[in-house]
């Protein structure tokens with residue numbers, strides 16, 4: 001007897017879940033095993049492309065299914081790459097897709113239903129229907145064959161066995177029927193045929209099974225004879241080679257989830273069959289959420305690349321621009337050679353043509369989604385909007401015209417049920433006399449909405465874009481204008497929204513208080529370039545604005561960057577005081593009697609303004625002492 005070995009802990013948990021599964025679609029085990037067999041055939045074929053000594057003929061590669069009702073066994077065989085003893089133990093003793101477990105833990109999902117439905121759990125899913133599984137395998141290039149056997153969580157055995165040819169044979173001993181589950185169904189030919197059609201039809205190797213058929217008996221009219229013959233159960237047409245009209249949304253979604261390990265259906269599926277400069281099929285999916293590692297360097301963009309139905313590259317990065325790096329999918333073209341190397345691909349003219357067409361297709365599809373299903377687009381934008389804005393900003397704005405319709409911003413005037421506005425929406429509803437697109441920056445919509453300048457601009461009936469992402473303002477600056485309209489930061493720029501009379505009043509107020517304001521500026525010791533009365537603060541006493549190219553918000557962002565020295569990038573600040581606020585009267589009065597007090601007031605007002613604008617203060621203890629002194 002071979003010695004019994006233990007499963008790795010994670011595998012044991014997964015196995016236990018499979019064995020006791022209450023999952024209603026246990027039938028997917030067949031799809032999982034067939035897909036493993038197909039992968040094994042792919043691997044062998046791949047290898048044979050560079051190693052002709054293997055003598056592999058693609059047309060000989062097959063998957064076989066055999067049912068034995070008396071023995072209660074279902075067998076799946078392939079003549080693929082097989083496994084060495086070491087591979088057998090590594091692959092079937094440990095769980096390959098450890099990611100599925102992490103996911104489950106993170107999300108606190110309690111039902112096995114989630115993990116099975118969402119990921120497909122590979123080989124172990126066979127334990128949902130079998131109480132004993134035997135795997136006999138011989139690796140290509142090896143003369144040894146091995147038998148792995150397990151009845152579940154107590155472990156498995158591995159011992160030598162006989163196999164004339166490379167490949168793998170998996171025998172499932174089906175569980176006894178229960179009230180809820182008729183495992184015997186999986187011994188019925190029609191049921192297996194149905195499952196292969198449903199889940200594995202596009203597998204590109206024939207899946208063969210001996211079945212009972214009937215045909216007209218020769219020589220006698222109207223009589224039939226039954227006989228057994230081997231039939232191919234799958235059509236072998238890959239999904240993307242079929243006509244889109246023959247494919248249901250469900251089929252696309254299942255294909256996507258299985259192939260790209262997502263548990264949600266895609267936000268958008270794009271199936272392209274192109275002829276012309278380049279002839280290819282592309283099946284593209286826009287995920288509805290960002291993978292957990294999307295915004296990290298771990299994430300690798302790229303599309304699978306096929307040459308006439310045979311995969312030649314797992315992730316072809318050259319097919320996608322960075323800003324559409326979230327798109328998953330594949331491209332299949334007969335124009336590409338099977339043996340093309342990575343280096344050659346980079347310079348391949350066909351590939352460049354395809355990449356360009358794909359970029360354009362994704363862009364127009366996103367624009368369509370934006371106008372046809374706003375809610376779906378907004379949730380897509382929640383996941384990938386940041387990427388689009390980075391795209392607009394990066395490469396010195398090279399792609400800004402391609403992306404300007406796709407980016408959206410928070411705003412003071414969002415429509416009911418929406419979260420964002422597009423630049424087109426903003427500019428279309430601009431007031432006649434309004435020359436620029438107004439925006440303001442801050443951490444949250446709420447904080448921005450309460451900025452004095454924002455309140456004042458809004459009070460005059462203008463819409464303000466609320467830039468809450470660090471990259472937003474950089475993106476707008478890169479864009480420079482939209483539809484001929486420039487952008488103006490309401491906190492830093494002269495907006496020219498006051499009436500002539502208002503302007504005149506403020507001009508006079510500044511002139512009259514010239515000495516007071518200079519005195520205050522000096523009291524702040526160079527922290528600001530000017531102190532000014534203004535008429536655009538609504539009810540608020542003070543605010544900061546900045547002059548020059550660097551806004552207060554950009555100073556904050558740059559200050560947060562790794563390696564930033566304190567004070568390296570400083571906005572040029574102006575302390576603005578509401579000319580019609582009681583505080584202004586107080587300052588004017590104090591300046592007559594107690595100039596020292598004015599200096600203290602200046603410091604307090606400056607600190608307040610910094611806080612209102614979301615900046616920190618350098619001297620909290622001094623300010624606290626000053627305030628207590630006033631109390």
Ligand code: ADP
Nearest residue numbers: 036037040082083091096097121122123124168
């Ligand atoms: P996954 O297929 O997602 O990697 P599985 O648990 O289904 O996970 O399989 C684990 C590994 O076992 C596979 O990656 C493969 O290396 C190996 N394997 C499974 N079935 C076969 C097979 N029929 N022939 C060769 N190797 C196989």
